[in-house]
Amino acid sequence: MYVMMCQQQQAPSSSPAAASSSPRVVPSSAVKASLPKHLQHHQHISRQRSASTGDYIANYITPDSGNSTNSNRMPAEGGTGGTPDPIPPSTPPTTITTTTTMSAKEEALFDPWCDPKNPRVLNFQDVSAAAFKIKSGIMNTPCTRSHLSNLTNMEIFFKKEFNQYTGSFKERGARYTLLMLSEEQQKKGVIAASAGNHALALCYHGQDLGIPVTVVMPLVAPIMKVQACRQYGANIIVKGNDIGECREFALRMAKEQSLLYINGYDHPHILAGQGTMGLEIVEQVPNIDAVVIPVGGGGLVAGVALAVKALYPHVKVIGVESERCASFSAAMKAGRPVYVKAESTLADGLAVPMVGVNAFATARNLVDKVVTVKEEWIAISILRLVETEKAVVEGAGATALAAILAGELQELKGKRVVIPLCGGNIDTTVLGRCLERGLAADGRLVKFTVTVSDRPGGIAELTRLLANLGVSIKDMVHERAWIRSDIFSVEVKVMAETRDFDHWLELKSALEARYQQLRFATPNSIH
Structure with missing residues (x-):
């Protein structure tokens, strides 16, 4: 299996001791030999592709030299000339220095793992290492042909991530991040701000690994999810009117109690963990033409695009956002993450007003296209999945399908397309409203x-x-x-x-x- 190549390499670690030495890189011949035969040819091609398709991840190994390379240098945001290399994901945050003096409040709210001045660009080695680390604790979800293929004139395959134990893909990144903690940090614990899937995933795997987890949830968080997190033995603090206030409180608490704050869509290990889905996709569905991915904070699209493009550079990676919070589209236009107003949307899991700096730095040269969809089409997608696939999927998880049903991706007609159904945690009352809204929109x-x-x-x-x-x-x-x-x-x-x-x-x-x-x-x- 493709992840077995990770047995021959040292995975990046969060501990300063582990990060003090450069990660060992597997020779290219060893990597190729460890891949399935149908991937070996594409792994060779991926090292030869041009810079226009993002060769900075393809050239993660210099042939026969064993040296890690990075040909696409991302300038540090706000820098004054020059193009410094992004900080590699294995570098501990304690080594990061900033030239700008921060106020006391800015310093208290600063997350060293997600520094806009030093965005971290992941490479394929990070994703493959994550795949090996989490394989025993994460379900390899099915990726099956959809009944909607005939309706859309495409060969559609659904990657059913809602089958994970807590109901979403977030488990991948959460488990990998927890596994990468130093022994000292595992004893102290971690903290996050979340009202949904990230909280559930972190609490469940924290309990499984014996790592203390604290989650700050807003007052508007669904009672069902708050109770579910508590059942996993986590310390749940309900505080703040929105996720922004929760984040501020969590970051302050992290510094006061020496907890590690884990950003649910931008921590480098979160991105690497989410990318393991891409490795499963290319193994489960041969000869794919495109992967259509919901986009919120950018963690999923960054990780999956990295994995897929490294092995199959010709595969199109398309992101889909709700038109009520098109933060990734805005970032692509501006060339950097920018703030947009997040309006109420059925795809509440995608309502992130600014994409992650690491996610954007990793994904910007890998994503071929980003489209937005109307709320009506998200409701229609939820309805179609219930009726044709017998699958209950939340709004964020159904957004990628919405782009296809809305006719936004006509170029994929006749193509083989994979769509991750990335979450199924939807309140029953909200599900009823979504189905009614879908029926109304459908006439x-x-x-x-x-x-x-x-x-x-x-x-x-x-x-x-x-x-x-x-x-x-x-x-x-x-x-x-x-x-x-x-x-x-x-x-x-x-x-x-x-x-x-x-x-x-x-x-x-x-x-x-x-x-x-x-x-x-x-x-x-x-x-």
Whole structure:
């Protein structure tokens, strides 16, 4: 298996002692021999590809020299000339120095693992090392052909990360980061700020590895997730109105109690852990043409793009964001992570106002395209997955599929495409709303107001018309007092279910032919 090559190399460590010496690099011949036969040719090609496709990760090994190289030098943000090398992920944060004097507050909130002045660019060796370290504690999730392939005219494969024990891909990075702690730090513990999947993953694997975990969760965090984290034996602190306030509190607490703060989407070991999904994808689905990945803070797209492009440089890596928080698109335009306003979205797991500095530095030359999708298409995707795949997936996990259903990726028609369904932790009440929103956007749940005669048989005539058309009435309310028509009329508000959009058009035509006062409420329809 591809991860066996890691047995011959030293994985990067968080401990200063381990990081004081350079990581051992496997000779190129050994790496090639350790890969499956169908990957050996592409591993050779990946070392030859041009800088335009990101050869800084491809040339992680100089042929026959055993020396690590990095041909794409990322300038430090805010620097004054020159192009210094990014700090390698194995360097301990204690060695990082900044030339800018920070205020007391800035210093208290500074995360040395995610320094915008010194972004860390990962290489393929980091991901392969992570794959070996976590393989005994993480599920190799299935990647199966989807029933939606015929509908989309693509050969779609779903990587079902919602099958992980805590329901998301976040377990990969969380476990690897915990495994990379020094013995001293394992005793002291770690801390994070999260309201969702990162918290669950960290708490579960912290309990499994015997490492104390503290999570600061906002007041608006779902009670179900708060209780689940507590059941894993973690110290849960509910404080702050949003995740930003939680982060500030967690960073201060980390410094006061010598805890390691773990950024859920930008810590270098988190990125390396998430990238192991990419290694599984290329092994499970041969001859892929593209991988379409949801993008929030950028950790998943950075790790997967790194793994896939190193082995298959021709494979397209496409990121998808909600239009209500397009932080990665903004970063690509600006050339660096920038702040954007994060609005309320069904894909709440992607609502990160600024992408991670390490994630962006790693992914910027590897991601071929980034698209945004409307909320209606995210709701449609959740609905389609329930109906066709019998899979309950949260909004963030369904966002990549939304781009395909919305027709944003026409160039992938006839191609073999892999989509990670990266999380299934959705509240049951929210799921119900998402399904209703999806039905409405699909033209299968309609709402209209019609004025009918208030004489005996008036409403019965309306219901008979709907029954003859095969329309199912879900709700009906009539109003007599607050209408402007004559006193012998009644206003009826109806919510009904149709088979599809064409059926809705048939209903609309029949009602318009029979009633003069008619209003349809069809907001946010995709048609």
